[in-house]
Amino acid sequence: MTAKPLILPPNPTIGVFDSGFGGLTVLGALLPLIPGAKYIYLGDTARLPYGSKSRETIARYAVSSAKFLEEQGADLLCVACNTASALALPEIEQALSIPVVGVIQPGAEAARKESSRSVLVLATVATTQSHAYAEALTSLGLGVTEKACPLLVPLVEEGWIDHHVTAEVLRIYLAEAFAEAPDADTLLLGCTHYPLLQPLIERTLAQMNHPMTVIDSAAATAARVAEHFAPNHAGNPATCRFYATDSIEKFQRLGTSFLGQPLAEVHLLDLGG
Amino acid sequence: MTAKPLILPPNPTIGVFDSGFGGLTVLGALLPLIPGAKYIYLGDTARLPYGSKSRETIARYAVSSAKFLEEQGADLLCVACNTASALALPEIEQALSIPVVGVIQPGAEAARKESSRSVLVLATVATTQSHAYAEALTSLGLGVTEKACPLLVPLVEEGWIDHHVTAEVLRIYLAEAFAEAPDADTLLLGCTHYPLLQPLIERTLAQMNHPMTVIDSAAATAARVAEHFAPNHAGNPATCRFYATDSIEKFQRLGTSFLGQPLAEVHLLDLGG
16 A cells, blocks of 8 residues: 555546456455446556566556556556566556555455464466565565466466366465475465466365465455545446457456456557557 | 568578567577578567467567567568467568568478378467468368467476376367367477477377377478578578567576577567557
8 A cells, every 4th residue: 555645536436457357356346345436447468467577577567557547537546466566566656646556465464364374375476576475474474485376377367267287286386385384374366367266276275185264365455445435325336447458359258257247348458569 | 481582691690580489499490401690589578478369469569579670680580480470470571671481381381291181280379260370271282170279388388398287288188179170180389389398299199099290380480491591501600699578587598498508698678568
């Protein structure tokens, strides 16, 4: 969370940004919390995935996406992307004049409520290498192990969310992580694609006789965004406008499974490059 | 191959372009064929993968990469990327004034030499949706089935090139393909990442009691490039300069396994975006 002051417009415009579809899980958590808002969602799908790229490249991509949403009238920006939150939050905050909420700090605080010892964070290569979760969780007094899981995003995008290959990949990643962190009691899903795998992850943990509390940062992040706005009891319906930098058709098709409802009004956006 | 005339400089400069590392398998095939050349390789790693993106986005990225290599003095451009060759070859040819060689036509002709019936092409989503291989192989009188294999590139990049998960993914993709194309006798690797999986693919085919000739287009494409140049018997050593649009360190590390030798002199390049 930034130190910028709270803003309280009656019908706020909230920008939500991700490299792709995963941030729609955060938007899904925002809708019931701030029902009267106007949401503008940008998926930078032409340049995804961010998770395998360098800090400089991620920051350049994230800042251009964030600026677009501010120009569209956003009163607040929610960076619903773990990789961009982990590697580019200072650059985004510096480039904008509106409050910016990332997913790392809310996710870490949600883990703090569950864990008494140590947290295992599953995330992309870039997020783990940034050690943003390690810093946030350590400052809350918790032990941390970060595990990069580069195959999980492609498996989710292939639609193999309840598939024996995905289960085997999870077993391999989790076994490697447990070898390093046998005492971890909480599993933090540090990528907005991973909530779609939560049932399979919980089943795999049970089969490995290693039960853990599994949490994702979507709900915690949405709650943090809501702190910025006065409750709206007028009953205005939320509106959502979607922008994607690559194929609109693919965005509508994949996005529906992330948001849990059909996506209307997706616009193609050229951010250059 | 373009209709542009042959060019015969004594020490040609050859531009080789891919979205990432895979095109290094083509460069590896070029080095012994045209030993006296100066090679400039560009991996557009900041914007990879191309294979899951739309035609318009791929064309925009590919043209900017191709123009860079022409500006660096390339006498010929080899598009060592199946996706860019399949979706953007006309746009690239129109944007440049040097000859352009893609991988589709040479790959199809190499398959023609092996197949008497029907070819199974494994490739990215974008390449299969373009049907570029289907058009090229059909015009050579062959039957064709194109199978998208979106998980293979991430598995190669994870380094799981001899791994039981990759074998299982291959079995699933191949079984789906054989259900559609039971009489295919030749397997064409339609992505420059896939040659690294060739031993595992051949073992999997044997285990499935479905032996096929496996070919990749790297050697055929290199031979097509060599047709543009007079043989050089002067014994000049080849030089290679590498550009990547994302992390140089990752490019050097992963690139070594694709080229089969260490990569010297990798430069970071900003193509914007």
